[in-house]
Amino acid sequence: MMNKFISIFLVSALLNTCSGQDENPPKISLPKINNYEAKLIVDGLSIPWGFDFIDDNDLLITEKSGKLYRVVNDLKNIVSGVPAVYYRDQGGLLDVAIHPEFEKNSIIYFTMSMEEKIGRGGNTALYQAKLNGFKLSEIKLLYKGKPNSKSGKHWGSRIVFDKSGHLFFSIGDRGNRSENPQNIYRDGGKIYRLNLDGSVPSDNPFVTLSGAKSGIFSYGHRNPQGLAIHPITGVLWEHEHGPRGGDEINLPKKGKNYGWPEITYGINYIGTKITDETEKDGLEQPIYHWTPSIAPSGMTFLNSEIYPEWKNNLFVGSLKFQYLERLIIDNEKVIYREKLFDKVGRVRCVKMGPKGFLYFTVENKGLYKIYPIK
Secondary structure (H helix, E strand, C coil): CCCCEEECCCECCCCCCECCCCCCCCCCCCCCCCCEEEEEEEECCCCEEEEEEEECCEEEEEECCCCEEEEECCEEEECECCCCCCCCCCCCEEEEEECCCHHHHCEEEEEEEEECCCCCCEEEEEEEEEEECCEEEEEEEEEECCCCECCCCCCCCCEEECCCCEEEEEECCCCCCCCCCCCCCCCCCEEEEEECCCCCCCCCCCCCCCCCCCCEEEECCCEEEEEEECCCCCCEEEEEECCECCEEEECCCCCCECCCCCCCCCECCCCCCCCCCCCCCCCCCCCEEECCCCCEEEEEECCCCCCHHHCCCEEEEECCCCEEEEEEEECCEEEEEEEECCCCCCEEEEEECCCCCEEEEECCCEEEEEEECC
16 A cells, blocks of 8 residues: 655646637735645545545445445455446446445346447446445446447546435546537447436436437537536536547536537647537537636545535546546636646546545556545
8 A cells, every 4th residue: 555645736828728708717825825635545546537425435436447435444356246347448347336225125237338249349338236245246237338439538427416306427528529429319429318227207208209319318418527516506517528628518418419529619639620610500619618628537526525516616627638627616617726636647537435535546556535635
């Protein structure tokens, strides 16, 4: 076990960043004292894609390669019974989430890239299972995206729950922007809403439309790898990878179209235009976008007294620039950004634990816990 501390380095992210309607957020004075440090509490992880808490000293962590760990008192234990993962490129074992009533039913959920037939590609799948010690049982496939794709790109995929008994999860456009995100008869480029047993809510937006994917909640997304429920309003928040520029924060609403690739603030990776349009009637605007891209992954609101100046702030990992980002939100607008733990590595996931501490995972390192400096 590494006993490594990283002192926080707070600098403003003065990038060329704006929302769809506003100029750059105003500069705000930075703290002159470093108040927090991050301790690596679980090491030896390659790509720790997702994690969730059973209790403060008991959590699950996914490895993209296909391993699921149950970490008890900071010690890793492999959980058996995970279905075969279609491990390629950006695909693998992705997010994991504990059922809201886990103490009663021992149910967990996880997403992964799944190959139905060898050589015919795959798509994102959502599973439910019971966790018995270090073994899964009663494994059920709740949802599988179709059609399959041989692309290894843009699988999504995060899982969150609202207070009304719904599960939200995401599937990326699977690298097929021309056919998937704008088509409600195909999976990919969507946010989905299901009941906790995997059934489709009767008030989902396309339930009565013949042939449409009834699990869809919102569409026109590129590659959503961040979902969070606001602790005060209960509103769903989402972020997604843009192309070159145009990473977005959206507030997905039922049946709404978020525009990809009809509108975007990004361009192709080779520098060519995708479209001249950044706004269009009938398509929703992001409340914020990062340009240049930070490659966002993981997303959580912090509702804790442990870090008083961070309460109700939004936290997002940056894969590209290798830091944890803090965003201050005012009336659903980003008014300030701050770079935390600069160059710590590719931050893949971030969550608040049961006792209010903030945790994040870093590729090729492991799980960090943030402590106030005494």
